Amino acid sequence: MTYSYDYPRPAVTVDCVVFGLDPTNSLQVLLIQRRLPPFVEQWALPGGFVQLDEALEQAARRELQEESGISGLFLEQLKAYGQPHRDPRGHTVTVAFYALVNLWSYQIKAATDAKQARWWPMEQLPSLAFDHEKIVQDAIATLQASICHRPIGFELLPKKFTLTQLQRLYEIVLARPFDKRNFRKKLLKLNILIPLDEKETNVTHRAAQLYQFDQAKYMERQKTGFNFDL
Amino acid sequence: MTYSYDYPRPAVTVDCVVFGLDPTNSLQVLLIQRRLPPFVEQWALPGGFVQLDEALEQAARRELQEESGISGLFLEQLKAYGQPHRDPRGHTVTVAFYALVNLWSYQIKAATDAKQARWWPMEQLPSLAFDHEKIVQDAIATLQASICHRPIGFELLPKKFTLTQLQRLYEIVLARPFDKRNFRKKLLKLNILIPLDEKETNVTHRAAQLYQFDQAKYMERQKTGFNFDL
């Protein structure tokens, strides 16, 4: 390294707002109970210090893995937060990410994790450490905007899903109802859902058609000026 | 301060992608020629180190003021960049912002600035220091998305503008043509433009009606579920 600079530096952390949709159709956020000061015993977003020469997203994935055992999920940067007194230990800049998980797969792990990780329903979050409440609010706003313009909602569902599940997902995240017929028409016309040769099982009523998101076709059509848009 | 932590820390900087639209209808980006290593003499985004206990946006505004003399402009956070080797001096996380300026007002200042600040047309940027080319690309993409969904384009025009100026602005930023009649219909129907009792002056043809953006009305209508959208 040829040059150096020695200003006093803020600390740099990452924090993750992990959203999960569970089979009972409730949107959940993963929280960690802190064991160290500051804010001991309070609930907070999973996250921690960025190590030297570690990329931001990589740090976020590492912290998620360490604190909750989940990996390989959809992760996007949200925003950096650097208000001077957001951390009582001193000036700390945090880069927040949001992540999407389908709880059909991850439910067990997170629920039984030894490190005090727990899913909390969006509507009843406990009070949070630092400025994490603000971060969660920003994350839900960004999630709402993103889900309307890009096909990321599928990250919250199992690979094979029914149109009703998809509609519920949108209704939950956007907090508004959709008309069943119009919703189905619109989604099917986009032509990025593959109807499978399979139906729902273990239901006490007519079994629904299962679909799968066609990532490849979406990518292709995207290049030729195609928009997802709701 | 009750707690402390002494991990080795990445440095934290801010960088600004300042977009300006000039009267000849070209989209420009403000660049600074570096006087210190690394990347001496190369062009780069205005920016610099975040000081201890300084908020991120505040740091961005301070750097812009110091390096180019402009202040009071529209500024929004873009993204944080933290790839390990993006700065040869050592691990540095930068929080990038993008800003909008109307060059009808700022033209002189920036052009005559002693500190080697210069406007460059978007289509012919020089090669840039660090990963600033990537940052500029991300900024233009974000600008394009934002300008479609929120009325921020007005920040690039003088307070009083004509519909043709507005249309040109959209055409330049989005790099596609709009139909004159349809564009005017759409914008006027939004009902957030105030027609003034004034016309363009010093033109060699029929003088155009001047309009002003009605921020107040926009804010109101936004609360009652109203979207700008193109």
Place this chain on the structure above:
DNA sequence: CCAAAAGTGTTAAATTTACACCCATGT
């Protein structure tokens, strides 16, 4: 046969697109 959710089509309204000519002003 009952309960529960799946699946399906039409119509009216609103929005979007395409398109061409006259107007006002300064030289």
Place this chain on the structure above:
DNA sequence: ACATGGGTGTAAATTTAACACTTTTGG
């Protein structure tokens, strides 16, 4: 009078919104 950009309307196509009943399956 002419060059330059300002300003305007209509019709067709597409998209959206509203709305209710029949089907399938398991219990």
